[in-house]
Amino acid sequence: MTTTEASVTKDLFGPVEADNSESEKISGESISAWKDAVRRFVTNKGAMASMIIIALIVILAIIGPHFFGYGTDDQDVSRANLPPKIGALTWIPAFSGQEGGVDIYKEKHITTNYWFGTDQLGRDLWTRTWNGTQISLIIALIATLADVLIGVVYGGVSGYFGGMVDNVLQRILEIIAGIPSLVWIILLILIMQPGLFAITVAILATSWLSMARIVRGEMLKLKNQEFVLASRTLGASDGRIIFKHLIPNSIGMIIINTMFSVPSAIFFEAFLSFIGLGIRSPQSSLGSLINDGYQMLQIHPYQTLYPGIIISLLLICFNIMGDGLRDAFDPKLRR
Amino acid sequence: MGRYILKRVGYMLVTFYVVITLTFLSMKMLPGTPFKFANRLTPEQLNQLKHYYGLDQPIPVQYLHYLWNMLHGDLGGSFQYGMQPVTEFLLQRFPISMELGIESMIFGTVLGIVLGIISGIYRGKFLDWGTVTLTVLFISIPSFIFAAILQYFFSVKIQLFPVIGWDSPMTHVLPVISIGVGVMASIARFMRTEMVEVLNQDYIVTAQAKGLSTVAVIYKHAIRNAMIPIVTVIGPMTAAVVTGSLVIENIFAIPGIGSQFIDAIVTNDYPMIMGTTELYAALFIVTILIVDILYGVIDPRIRVSGGKSS
Numbered sequence: 001m002t003t004t005e006a007s008v009t010k011d012l013f014g015p016v017e018a019d020n021s022e023s024e025k026i027s028g029e030s031i032s033a034w035k036d037a038v039r040r041f042v043t044n045k046g047a048m049a050s051m052i053i054i055a056l057i058v059i060l061a062i063i064g065p066h067f068f069g070y071g072t073d074d075q076d077v078s079r080a081n082l083p084p085k086i087g088a089l090t091w092i093p094a095f096s097g098q099e100g101g102v103d104i105y106k107e108k109h110i111t112t113n114y115w116f117g118t119d120q121l122g123r124d125l126w127t128r129t130w131n132g133t134q135i136s137l138i139i140a141l142i143a144t145l146a147d148v149l150i151g152v153v154y155g156g157v158s159g160y161f162g163g164m165v166d167n168v169l170q171r172i173l174e175i176i177a178g179i180p181s182l183v184w185i186i187l188l189i190l191i192m193q194p195g196l197f198a199i200t201v202a203i204l205a206t207s208w209l210s211m212a213r214i215v216r217g218e219m220l221k222l223k224n225q226e227f228v229l230a231s232r233t234l235g236a237s238d239g240r241i242i243f244k245h246l247i248p249n250s251i252g253m254i255i256i257n258t259m260f261s262v263p264s265a266i267f268f269e270a271f272l273s274f275i276g277l278g279i280r281s282p283q284s285s286l287g288s289l290i291n292d293g294y295q296m297l298q299i300h301p302y303q304t305l306y307p308g309i310i311i312s313l314l315l316i317c318f319n320i321m322g323d324g325l326r327d328a329f330d331p332k333l334r335r
Numbered sequence: 336m337g338r339y340i341l342k343r344v345g346y347m348l349v350t351f352y353v354v355i356t357l358t359f360l361s362m363k364m365l366p367g368t369p370f371k372f373a374n375r376l377t378p379e380q381l382n383q384l385k386h387y388y389g390l391d392q393p394i395p396v397q398y399l400h401y402l403w404n405m406l407h408g409d410l411g412g413s414f415q416y417g418m419q420p421v422t423e424f425l426l427q428r429f430p431i432s433m434e435l436g437i438e439s440m441i442f443g444t445v446l447g448i449v450l451g452i453i454s455g456i457y458r459g460k461f462l463d464w465g466t467v468t469l470t471v472l473f474i475s476i477p478s479f480i481f482a483a484i485l486q487y488f489f490s491v492k493i494q495l496f497p498v499i500g501w502d503s504p505m506t507h508v509l510p511v512i513s514i515g516v517g518v519m520a521s522i523a524r525f526m527r528t529e530m531v532e533v534l535n536q537d538y539i540v541t542a543q544a545k546g547l548s549t550v551a552v553i554y555k556h557a558i559r560n561a562m563i564p565i566v567t568v569i570g571p572m573t574a575a576v577v578t579g580s581l582v583i584e585n586i587f588a589i590p591g592i593g594s595q596f597i598d599a600i601v602t603n604d605y606p607m608i609m610g611t612t613e614l615y616a617a618l619f620i621v622t623i624l625i626v627d628i629l630y631g632v633i634d635p636r637i638r639v640s641g642g643k644s645s
Contacts (some may be wrong), residue, residue, distance in 0.1 A: 176349050180619040182577065182613050183354070187361045190600065190608070266476055274479050275582060275597055294483055294586075298491050308480045315475035323471075 037252065041327040050317035057314060063136055064130030068112075070123070083302055085113040091134065118307045119292060128284040129307050135196065135285040136266045136314065143265030146204045146259050151211025156242050158212070159219025166216075173212060181206040189251060189277050199278055203265050211257050218250035232331025252329030259322035263315045270311055286311040340628055345621050354616040355405070359398055362605045364462060410613075411606035415599065421610040425592065428511040429614070430585065431501060432591030438511045440569075448565065450519065451526020452558060458531055466523060473520035479582040480532025482513035486586065499588035510587045514579040518572055525568050529561035536560075550626050566630050 041047060116125035157170040176184075185202040192198035222228065223246065233242055247254070272278035273287025280288065286307045293303030349362075376384070385391045392400070404411065410425070410536055412418030454466035489509060492496040500506045533539065542552045584593035592611055599607035 079570050174346060175353050178352065179357075179616055180577065182581070183358075183616050183619075186600070187358065188613065191364045238485050263475065270477055271479070271582065275585060280597060290480065297355065297487055301487060304483060308483070312476045312480060313597070315477070316471060319471055319475045 027180065030087065037325075037328040039048045041324055044324040044327065046320050047328075050320040050324070053313060053317045054321070057133060057139060057310065057317075061130050061133040063133070065127045066120075067115075067126065068124060070127045083117045083300070085115070085117075113261035117300075117302050119303055124305065125289075128289060129205060129286070129310065131305060132279075132284040132286040132289050133310055133314075134268060135283070136311065137267045137278060138196070139199065140262045140266050140318075142200050143203050143207045143261050144258050144333075146208050148254070149208075149262050150204070151257075152215050152254060155212035155215030155217075156219055156247065159216035160223055160238065160242055160246065162220075162223075173209060176206075177209050181268075185272065186249055186277065189272065194272075194277050194280055196279060196283070199269055202272075203268060207261050207265055211254070211261065214253055215247075215250060215256050218253055219246055222246050222249055233310065254325045256322065259318065259325050261287065263318040263322070266311065266314060266318070339631065343627060345626055347624050350612075350620055351617060354620075355402070355613060356398075358609045360467050362609055363394055363397075366540060367639075395415060399429075410610040411603055412598075413607045413645075415602045415604040415607065421606045424595065424607065425610055425614055428590060428592050428595055431589060432580055432593060433581055435510060435514070435589060438507060438566075438575075439514035439576055439579070440518060440572070442515035442523055443572075444565075444569075445514070445638070447519040447524050448562070450523040452530055452561075454523065454527040455530025455534065455561070456553060458527075458534075463527075466527070470520040470524045473516045478513050478517055478579045479586060480507070481516060482583055482586045484511060485509050499593075500585075501587070501589040506587075510589060511584050513583050514576055517579060518576065522568060524564065525612045526561060526565060526588070529564055530557060532598025533561045535555045541606055566626060568624055571621075573619060577618065 102158035114124055114126065116129055117273065118124055128214075154169065154173075158166045184206050185199075188202040188205060189198045192201065228245055231245055236244070243276070248294060269278055269285060270287030272292075273285045274291045275293070278287055281292075289307040290304055290311070293300070293305075293307065295304050339488050342570070382391065390397070401411070408422055410421040413421050413424060417425070450466050450470075454463045457463045457633045486498060486509060489495045497503075497506050501510075539552060539556055541551075542556050547555075580591065581593035581596065583589070584591045585597055592614065595607070596615075598604075599611060
């Protein structure tokens, strides 16, 4: 090192001619906030893997029930309680069609394979599981819509108009939020007959609260900024300011919050179905399947296993994706 | 501060009144009758029964009657158990649920804080990665699935713990873990964020510059400050514990309010449903109130800016 240092002499240095036009040049393309978020999200391996798994589950939920041509409620007691068997995978103990070392399929002289096995009424669990997944996904979709439609509008109006309107809307919200959502949901489900519709209304009624709060906060922060004033000076209406300026600027927060309301909606449906207040037989949902299988847990654990795995996977993936989106849209919140 | 507390208590009472009214109204809109063999009774018998339980009076009268009795701690009699007072049932079962809840909270909070601190200190290292993965799993997997897994492996397969019940300390282990891991995961996550933030503060650098050992910096400066906001998660946490205990009590056959509640819903036991709902709501509302006030006491910055802004 010392020898090379000695060979560097002062006269080797000289000023660089600075070209004025160079300093005005922007190197690299300009990136919008949206593009930036997408770029950050794509590099997040966990979030991308979760997205792929969710996509797979969605596809299976759509095509899965039609694989074998059984209906959700096709009962046949002669094929009851068959363990899972997949032709090509019989070397894996979990898919060998054996239970306690006995090949149940041989014993009952059944030649068709049931991939997830059958329940105590002989219904094909593969069909029922993917049907149940459909229900969970529908509920997730509804929760998202409720969040966006009710939550954003309520919070937007409350935050933007302020004053008396805000005061009234906030007091109402405070009272609604003061009651635990579990109590809301159970009361609503008691009044209506348990089922998809009741669960939907119940989740609609409670899931938008946090979104309304967050959007209101964003509105309060944004509405006094210069670009809003500029727009108003140019004669823009309230609606235009809200939908063209304020909401697009808070879209990051809205997306993040939506992503977190999806798993909680899926959880609530499963929870309600599990305690018997949700989807009821013959319809299936992941929660009710787990409940049915739970009765047989000690003898036939596979009946709980697959619905349990799928709902856990869905919840885990939605949570990881939510974390990924939060990091992508709001790097300040990166944890 | 005094005014703030007064205002909060006022809101609390309004909220609670709304809960009572809503519960009452929804009970009146319920389909089905609370009588076991209603279709076998003659209309006269049915009317007699309705008269006996006060169900033949106009709804506003029933409502006022209910409110008046409630002020005296009388929640009516359970239809299902021959008019035994609901209050008695709740008082009998409440301590069990409370025990389960408190044990789960302690288990979850202590472990969560420890995990969060470790994760925050070793940010980006293997330990941190492990903790973060674990928290995502525990936040996502529903408590009843977790309970079923635990029950299957630890009670049925290796028979280490009893399958159901609530008497010896051994019976407490699995239910407490089932509810507690969710609490643990949320708190660990929150604690980690706080730790990371606090460790980046200037006063930590100052403490290090003074020559304090790493242990002293973390223990005396970082952890203490990171702990303050934990109080805020405890409120929402209670809701999660209540939801959790509802199913967990059912799974492990624990004679608390949760299993009673599910029972009451199935049998249309109106007074019992109302009583339990109100108890849950009261618990929730009071916890949030205490947390808000506590937070104001612990962190002076909030008092200055005039109450929590939410």
